[in-house]
Structures are given as C-alpha cells and as structure tokens.
Amino acid sequence: MNVALLAASGEEHLHFERLIIWNAATRRFDYLFAVAPGSLTQERGEFHVAANGAIVRDVVLTGPDGSIGNFRQTFRALADGRFETTLMRETPDGWKPTFPGSDLLTMAPRKGSS
Numbered sequence: 001m002n003v004a005l006l007a008a009s010g011e012e013h014l015h016f017e018r019l020i021i022w023n024a025a026t027r028r029f030d031y032l033f034a035v036a037p038g039s040l041t042q043e044r045g046e047f048h049v050a051a052n053g054a055i056v057r058d059v060v061l062t063g064p065d066g067s068i069g070n071f072r073q074t075f076r077a078l079a080d081g082r083f084e085t086t087l088m089r090e091t092p093d094g095w096k097p098t099f100p101g102s103d104l105l106t107m108a109p110r111k112g113s114s
Contacts, residue, residue, distance in 0.1 A: 040064035083107040
C-alpha cells in the first residue's frame with residue numbers, strides 16, 4: 001500500500017511505499033517505509049495503542065547519508081471521522097514538534113475517497 005500527499009494544486013505526490021506486518025512476539029505491528037521512493041530515506045519502527053486509546057507510530061528514520069533520527073506520531077479519532085495527529089522528533093531537550101504546527105494536525109478523508 002502507498003501513501004500520497006495532495007498538493008494545493010490537486011496533484012498527488014508519492015510519500016511512502018510501505019510494508020507492515022504483525023509481530024506476534026511483541027503484539028505490535030512492525031513496519032518499514034520507503035520515504036519519497038528514490039530519496040534513499042527509510043523509516044522503520046512499530047505501531048501500538050497507548051493507554052489513552054491513541055495509535056502511536058514510533059519511528060527510527062535513516063537519512064540517505066546514514067544519519068538517524070527518532071520520531072513519534074500519534075493518531076486520535078474524532079467523532080466526525082477526522083483524526084488529530086502529532087508528529088514529534090526526539091531532541092536532547094525532549095520531544096519537540098518536527099515542524100511548526102506538527103504538535104496538533106487534523107487529517108480528513110479526501111472527498112470522493114472510500
């Protein structure tokens with residue numbers, strides 16, 4: 001399965017190609033994502049459900065130069081079918097937004113999608 005980003009122009013850009021599998025030993029989903037295929041960037045990690053019901057994606061990102069970064073994304077369902085999500089990066093001072101505003105984003109289904 002792939003994930004695409006939708007530009008303001010309406011054009012889709014491939015963001016992830018991914019493999020997600022159930023790990024019976026940890027009772028979590030393990031994953032490997034190719035980020036912007038061809039960029040040589042990858043993400044690996046696992047998904048799990050937090051005590052508050054949020055879905056958590058723990059991320060180890062490897063850049064094309066071999067650099068490593070740790071990230072965490074959470075998803076919480078809203079009553080109207082949208083999701084709130086956060087995307088945070090680990091720093092020496094703790095978890096910080098990956099980019100301005102990434103500590104609270106709203107995701108909505110694309111009109112006409114199923």
